[in-house]
Amino acid sequence: MMHGTIVEHPPALSVEDVGHSYGARPALDDVTFAIAPSTFSVLLGLNGAGKSTLFSLITRLYGTQRGRISIFGYDVSRTPGDALRLIGVVFQSRTLDLDLSVMQNLMYHAALHGIGKREARWRANDVLARIALTDRAADKVRTLSGGQMRRVEIARALLHRPRLLVLDEPTVGLDVRSRADILGHVRTLVAEDGVSVLWATHLIDEVADGDNVVVLHRGRVLTHGPVARVVKETGAADMSGAFAQLTALSASDAPTEAA
Amino acid sequence: MTTDTAVGSPSGFSFTQYAVCLKGIVWREGLRFLHQRERFVSALVRPLVWLLIFAVGFRQVLGVSIIPPYETYVLYEVYIAPGLMAMIQLFNGMQSSLSMVYDREMGNMRTLLVSPLPRWYLLSSKLVAGTAVSLLQVYAFLAIAWFWDIEPPLLGYLTVLPAVILTGLMLGALGMLISSAIKQLENFAGVMNFVIFPMFFASSALYPLWRVQEASPLLYYICQMNPFTHAVELIRFALYVQINWLSLAVVCGCTVLFMIGAILAYDPSRGFLARRGEAGGGA
Numbered sequence: 001m002m003h004g005t006i007v008e009h010p011p012a013l014s015v016e017d018v019g020h021s022y023g024a025r026p027a028l029d030d031v032t033f034a035i036a037p038s039t040f041s042v043l044l045g046l047n048g049a050g051k052s053t054l055f056s057l058i059t060r061l062y063g064t065q066r067g068r069i070s071i072f073g074y075d076v077s078r079t080p081g082d083a084l085r086l087i088g089v090v091f092q093s094r095t096l097d098l099d100l101s102v103m104q105n106l107m108y109h110a111a112l113h114g115i116g117k118r119e120a121r122w123r124a125n126d127v128l129a130r131i132a133l134t135d136r137a138a139d140k141v142r143t144l145s146g147g148q149m150r151r152v153e154i155a156r157a158l159l160h161r162p163r164l165l166v167l168d169e170p171t172v173g174l175d176v177r178s179r180a181d182i183l184g185h186v187r188t189l190v191a192e193d194g195v196s197v198l199w200a201t202h203l204i205d206e207v208a209d210g211d212n213v214v215v216l217h218r219g220r221v222l223t224h225g226p227v228a229r230v231v232k233e234t235g236a237a238d239m240s241g242a243f244a245q246l247t248a249l250s251a252s253d254a255p256t257e258a259a
Numbered sequence: 260m261t262t263d264t265a266v267g268s269p270s271g272f273s274f275t276q277y278a279v280c281l282k283g284i285v286w287r288e289g290l291r292f293l294h295q296r297e298r299f300v301s302a303l304v305r306p307l308v309w310l311l312i313f314a315v316g317f318r319q320v321l322g323v324s325i326i327p328p329y330e331t332y333v334l335y336e337v338y339i340a341p342g343l344m345a346m347i348q349l350f351n352g353m354q355s356s357l358s359m360v361y362d363r364e365m366g367n368m369r370t371l372l373v374s375p376l377p378r379w380y381l382l383s384s385k386l387v388a389g390t391a392v393s394l395l396q397v398y399a400f401l402a403i404a405w406f407w408d409i410e411p412p413l414l415g416y417l418t419v420l421p422a423v424i425l426t427g428l429m430l431g432a433l434g435m436l437i438s439s440a441i442k443q444l445e446n447f448a449g450v451m452n453f454v455i456f457p458m459f460f461a462s463s464a465l466y467p468l469w470r471v472q473e474a475s476p477l478l479y480y481i482c483q484m485n486p487f488t489h490a491v492e493l494i495r496f497a498l499y500v501q502i503n504w505l506s507l508a509v510v511c512g513c514t515v516l517f518m519i520g521a522i523l524a525y526d527p528s529r530g531f532l533a534r535r536g537e538a539g540g541g542a
Binding site: 059060061062063080081082083084085087089091092093094095096097099100104107108109110111112113114115116117 | 271272273275277280282283284290291294295366367369370371372373374375376377381526527
């Protein structure tokens with residue numbers, strides 16, 4: 001069972017009072033939540049909710065303007081090296097080099113993490129076997145399908161053995177079967193390897209009952225916690241209803257009656 | 260998969276890890292270069308067109324008197340060869356800047372920037388990689404030019420190496436700085452008009468500066484202020500086994516300056532990226 005309590009270990013990811021603006025336009029305001037180690041957490045929000053901005057802050061693409069983000073206790077701004085090596089990232093946009101082979105892409109990523117050639121090749125073979133793409137190792141990425149590319153990106157993000165995997169809308173543009181494959185694969189990583197996952201999406205059907213959820217809307221966290229609790233608090237029948245209710249309340253700026 | 264990469268493992272990175280990272284970045288740049296054969300061909304054709312057509316046509320128009328480092332009268336082709344070497348590097352620097360903007364739009368840049376190694380090191384490695392590629396081009400050009408009687412002393416081929424490394428770094432750093440300031444790929448045509456052309460023409464690449472001085476003192480001063488002039492002169496002297504100290508100082512100074520600018524511009528807390536909110540994505 002999932003529980004949101006933090007015990008003696010630092011949380012896999014802790015976001016405290018984080019705010020961010022692009023010039024005068026605020027994108028995130030007072031965002032606070034934490035995810036426990038070895039859990040699957042869904043960052044749920046519509047397009048434009050601020051999910052990608054939050055990802056850019058967690059991965060230190062942007063500096064944190066306000067607040068504090070830490071990965072297993074390492075502050076992203078103050079100790080970026082320690083924080084970043086614990087994170088594996090799958091970005092929303094495709095970030096593989098299309099003209100290089102699958103193996104070359106993996107080797108490049110390993111080098112960026114200071115992993116030597118022999119070790120890198122060994123690990124690359126290992127991760128490729130896990131996503132059943134060993135036979136495509138020498139092929140150019142351009143020849144892979146969308147779902148295969150995503151799997152390679154996930155494999156790549158795991159090469160340096162991160163303890164937190166963050167994925168920004170990883171199933172966008174994929175067919176139903178590939179979506180299920182990838183979601184299943186990442187859930188296995190949590191269950192079997194104890195990886196912590198932050199999975200951003202706007203697709204509510206990707207949320208399972210045992211997950212934790214962070215609902216982000218217009219740059220603010222509306223609620224966060226185990227799905228069962230969030231559903232119960234809103235009084236809705238399921239997560240879909242809860243999400244609709246939460247975002248509708250926020251949209252109309254109606255006084256809060258529930259919760 | 261094991262996940263025992265240990266929280267609380269020692270901070271920082273070993274020398275080997277830095278070396279592996281640099282090697283990986285150079286290796287990828289090399290691979291990309293090999294995959295883009297058109298880029299290599301056009302990088303060579305451009306200076307060769309200048310050398311074989313423009314220079315021959317202008318040979319009669321422009322007489323070049325004996326000026327250092329030359330000890331005799333030289334053909335115009337011989338005079339412009341160092342300028343064309345610098346031009347190769349100028350284009351290469353702008354090309355890598357273009358590819359950085361492209362990578363940023365496409366998201367590839369993120370792969371580099373989320374590496375846990377310090378960002379200044381990542382950018383410097385990228386610069387080294389771009390410079391290495393430009394060296395390949397420069398030497399390929401020199402090899403072809405040799406058949407057109409551009410025959411500097413043999414030792415010159417060796418002594419020019421540190422010079423072209425330095426100028427490659429300077430022009431690469433300039434490209435990187437410019438790439439941070441360009442918001443979109445379309446704006447790159449502007450770079451052609453406002454950076455490459457003025458830098459190339461207002462320099463000693465195509466004509467000796469004393470000739471420029473006769474024509475326009477103002478242009479002469481502009482040419483002298485142009486770092487590209489010093490890149491050209493550094494290469495020209497080095498090719499004839501001499502050192503132009505002023506140019507050396509200017510090239511080194513500009514390299515450091517441009518690089519610091521680029522590192523600041525790509526710094527997550529200070530840089531332009533965060534303020535503009537680019538790097539793609541839905542939010």
